[in-house]
Amino acid sequence: MPTKIGIRQLVEFVLRKGDLNEVKNSQNTALMGAKIHRQLQSSRSDAYQSEVYLKKTVTMNGTDYVISGRADGIQTTDDGVLIEEIKTSDQDFEDLTDNTRDLYWGQVKVYGYLLMQDQPDTDKVTLQLTYYQVSTEKITKTQKVLTRAESEQFFQQLITEYEYWLTLRADLRKRRNASIVDLPFPFPDYRRGQHELAVAVYKTIRLQKRLFVEAPTGTGKTISTLFPAVKALGEDLVERLFYLTAKQSTRHVAEEAVTLMSQNGLKLKSITLTAKDQIRFPEEQDVPPEENPFMIGYYDRLKPALKDILTHEDHLTRTVIETYARKHTLDPFEFSLNASLFCDVIICDYNYLFDPLVYLQRFFSEDDPDNFFLVDEVHNLVSRSRDMYSAAISDAPIAGLLKLAKPDKTQPSDDLQRELKKVRRSFTRISRVLTDDGVNEQVGPLPPEKLLATLRQFNEFVGDWMQKQEPSDLLTAVRDYFFDCLTFVKIGDLFDGSYQTRLVLDGHHVTVKELCLDPSDFLDQSLSRGAGAVLFSATLSPMTYYQNVLGGTDNSLAYQLPSPFPPKHQAILVTQYVQTTYHERAHSEGAIIDSLTALVTAKPGNYLVFLPSYGYLTQIKAAFELANPDIQTTAQTNAMDGATRQAFLDQFQADATQTLVGFCVLGGIFSEGIDLRGDRLIGVAIVSVGLPGLNAETNLIRDYYDHTNGQGFAYAYQLPGMNNVLQAAGRLIRSSHDVGIVLLLDQRFASRRYTSLFPAHWQYYQTIRSVPQLSATIANFWQQMEVQHEN
Template identity: 40%
Template sequence: MTNDVQISVRTLVEYVYRSGSIDSRFRSQATLLDGTRIHQKIQKAYQGEDQKEVYLSVEIPFEGFKYIIDGRCDGLLFKDGEVTIDEIKSFSQPLELLEQEGYPVHWAQAKMYAYIYSRDHQLPAINVQLTYVHVDSEDKKYIKKTFTFQELEQFVFDCLKGYAPYAQLQFQNREKRNASCKVLSFPFPSYREGQRKLAGAVYKTISEGKNLFAKAPTGIGKTISTIFPSVKAMGEGHLNRIFYLTAKTITRTTAEDAFAKMRTSGLCLKTVTITAKDKMCFKEETICQKEHCEFADGYYDRINDAILDILANEQGMTRAVIETYSRKHKVCPFEFSIDLAYVVDAIICDYNYIFDPQVSLKRLIEEQKKSTALLVDESHNLVDRGREMFSASINKEMFLQLKKDFKEVNQEIYEAAHKLNSWFISLKKENANQNEFTIQKWDENLNLLLVQFLDAAEELLKTGPSNHLLEAYFKVNNFCKIVELLDEHYMIYGEKQKTDLIVKLFCMDPSKLLKQMGKGFRSKVFFSATLSPLPYYQDILGGQGEDYIISIPSPFTKEQADILIKPVSTRFRDRERTKEPLVKMLQSFIKKRPGNYLIFFPSHQYLRSVFEEFKLADPETNTLFQAPGMSEDEREAFLEAFSPIQKETLLGFAVLGGIFSEGVDLIGDRLNGVVVVGVGLPQVCFERNLIKDHFDKKGKQGYDYAYVFPGMNKVLQAGGRLIRSEEDHGTIILADDRFLQTKYQNLLPQEWRDYTII
């Protein structure tokens, strides 16, 4: 049995030789740039025949596998008839702290290149040199050794021996996976109406290497209808990896359940769920340093065994499973899940691991992306999440505080913070009569001041932690990175908040950057029950003309839901006046049709106002109230109150677009109706108006892009809580006179358009 294992020199030697602890101590953002700069400087000093960045590759049969190993060596030096492989490493610690002999992983990398070159050129011996360069002083330390070809060959085979158990296990797992994917049948007795159509569209999209925008109704089983065809495409060799991306924990569980269901039908496929670091950390305080955490201490000495163990014994690596193996092998559970993401078949995680430039899984190389599909669940949420990922802000108070903190402590930071605080004061004076204002041109002087601040902060942070300063450093650093992205999709604006002044780089249109971050992947499937209107979402999520689009009608009949429209004004100016008619409508309705109801409002303030009015008018009826910032236990208690065997009416007052209006399943008599108060328009504000003006200038419907489409999305999501299966029946009340206008009528699902006015 032979099989090709394509692997880079660096990946191979790091797997076998990396050691030590996780250390999230402060690292200068310039470290990577310093490394590149130092490499280039050393290489420029090479003599006549010397070569830099030399591509080397070799094929080695070993224990039934053919290893194709390649990479670029930093330098190939020729002197006095001898050849030297040069491996350059930048070093931020003082050079006297460097281990006398250099680091084993660095030697391994250089020796691997030495082996390939001496084998290609039939050299009996070759020199290997490690060149360590201090990043600040540029002092150099050279460590040079000579190796015979036999010594190098022995080293390479030892290296492959260390890697072989992992290669063997991965090969066996992949063989099992592909065979099981091929024969896998749909894990339910039959397809629901619309499911086969969606699954077919997803398979076609992946097999042709295209992208798909799919509007598929709630209750159809979108998760299984996207994952199943992706798994089948894997069996046919179109894919090697699937990312299931989502914004909410609850939908991550649904994806885990879908994979588990397919495993009961014979699927052998490894999945990992990535949970946020703060949630996974075993310690009270998340400090990733060996002195503070035994799971960080020696992490790289134990991680290979942990990965081999979990891969040999588990299929679905959920949070609970990862935690069990993390404790067994004493490794950090979060870093463990990230390392697993590079070796499993499917990853269930938040959008930001692909789309956020600050967080994304950067070790995913282009070659791997070509055989990877992104399944983007509830993709309507990616619009505002995208804006968030690509925007950044800094504020005056932060620098004023640093100026006070460092006055007698550090002159450089005091000066830098003082200058930035003064810059904000000048901006405030220039715009004395406005609370919010746009800044038409990027100020290069601000750029200079921010860079000075970063330099001063870096120097101090290298010597030890300072929480305020570290926080400010990362905030400014992120801001400076976003500055590099500024173009016509951005607006720079200032906003006064009491004594503070905030300057924000606001991404009004995330389409270009979402497209850029998703570049290189074989296929992207954007799907949601409320991806409506489709052309708007295709435009704003970075779609292109050649993308596929599919809109699947609801499998549920219009008879399952009574749609009632109450033409009342819920506009901000009329809310006080129409509060009483709303309460009376609710009272009258629950008298005729007792049951469990969710009532959604466009804001907490409006919710509280109507809730209080209702309690005065009807203190007897059982009510629940969504308070801001509810804990997970409080959320669960809220939902558990919706019992299918309720003897009395229960009203749950909640917020449109909030935690109870998406991804919540209250099947059967747990929910008898939904009341949506208002058309969900976001509050009129400076940012939304910037979005409106931006799209107006581009000849698009600015008001709809900024207000109507996002608002109606919330309405559709809230209404979608009601009918979740073929057996569900109930009532949806749309309380707003605008639901009778053509613009809003056109955005309602077909099955909602047969309504009664009350």
């Protein structure tokens, strides 16, 4: 299967030069751009064909490459052939840099060359660049005539320039594939279920399907998905793997899996993408691009830097990227994106595929069957995606901005004040509606069109205004509000039947929220940008729920693996005598403390107790300490950084002779992604069924699903809460030698509504009706484990 190279990718890589001018923050979105394209294309004559696919196979160094792309439009008449390239942006056409125009013309010249190769009788074509300025709706058309000889010379120059990189890619691909042929699984044996998962992943890639997988803790999900996917790479079934995660810790696990395979002979290029604000050098902060030495002349230094890093490194981690970026004086974030074009495995956050504002356009501007997606801990994508497709804007910052923007001798113009006051008046109108209706909030299914129109005008003004300003407190404050407005407008362009608008009056300020209640269609579209996907987690029950909310209802397969560990190694104890609903908490405190005491005094060791909120955590911890003054405790606190998180976990040491009880928030940073193996953790208690707190926005999700499938409470509250419970319980058994107790402190767990959601390896759960019975059951469990250990 020949390697496919996009025309835009080819032209931009070869012809781009000079400074790195970050894309100006425009209101132009891919959706809006596509809409403008269709609008212009539909206005053309009957002789006009839109979205014409053109390609040519080029053989270099014994390898075939397909140079391909879609021309926006081709019009064939008696007067000849015209090829149109449509571009949209907020900038005035006259303000475009020379290099930007060269890139635009370069694309359409390649289309001209490909068309004349397909039409031997055509000796020249007319090229038309149609530029649509979004902010003013001004259309600028420019034309050039391209002869066959000129097109062949131009294309040959492009290919000659790119030949090194084509050859490099081919050599890297041959090296990669040769190393994969006999690549062994990097462990002596497969764990239970691991081989079956690997086979399912491989078949999914071969068949270009979408697969949802529940693989319980201990399955070894990362290597079980990456290994078969790498095997598929070696057979040219796909060209590029994206390993998408929600957390930095899981990105490190993916890096370790690639390294492990490399120690067994794998030769491929992998890269980990780090967020822009985390990887940028300190000296770049708050420095405009035109003064940033890592951006000035960026493209003039890029190709030597790429040659250097690709020649000497296989695994482009953050540290490696930073080292070479500093060596060649390049912005490390942009350098990582450029280097990723030559990588086989790209490890990155969900945002790079799913977020409508920051996704990687160089990979995902159109569907590409050479991409395949491995989406780790996919249960996290439910809430993350709602946040990605939602936005809020408030009038609260405007008063401060008006004060900063007050005209003086150094700033005589009051244009900014005038535009800010227009925005404030738009919010005031909303405030009056709420006040007149005697309410503090309203919810409706229509987008806030009048506010969106005002913010679009404001953004157009500020976009131009910022270009003319020197650094100042005012510029920084206006830029921050501009970004908020920009996001709000862009999300407004996506508004459909899955959205609600929420207007909230809080004191003198108004907040307007565009709430995406069901992002499943957007996620489905994102996943369709590749050949297929495997979406996996330790907890995906019930599977139909996750397929529904993550865009896989009509086009995905499901696979659930059993736990690889003996179910009887953990006792699942459900207390029927504890009620943790808000009104019963004061009455149940004594029973909870007695139950926790029974759990932690039966055997010295380390325990975690999960509670649904910081307030409840503080209450129960204080009561526990009062009842057990000799037992050491520790607790999760708000806003813990990486060092304090690690310090918390480091307290849980193996072979503990004294008891340590850690109190954590259910659904928080210690509910998943931590690995306390062996006897570093021997018991987990979970207080409550983990329901999200009652609030207006979650109620909107409930009402939406009540209307669409009649399962509103389950989709909005019960199932997200139960996932938190299962994730917390999953901290206990991490290997085949681990044993311990999961104590579920809420009588609701004993109801059919919850026991039906218990995973298969909880089949031996026991219902407990009193503290004495609990103590006896715990003692019996540890006695059985001791006997089993001795045998």
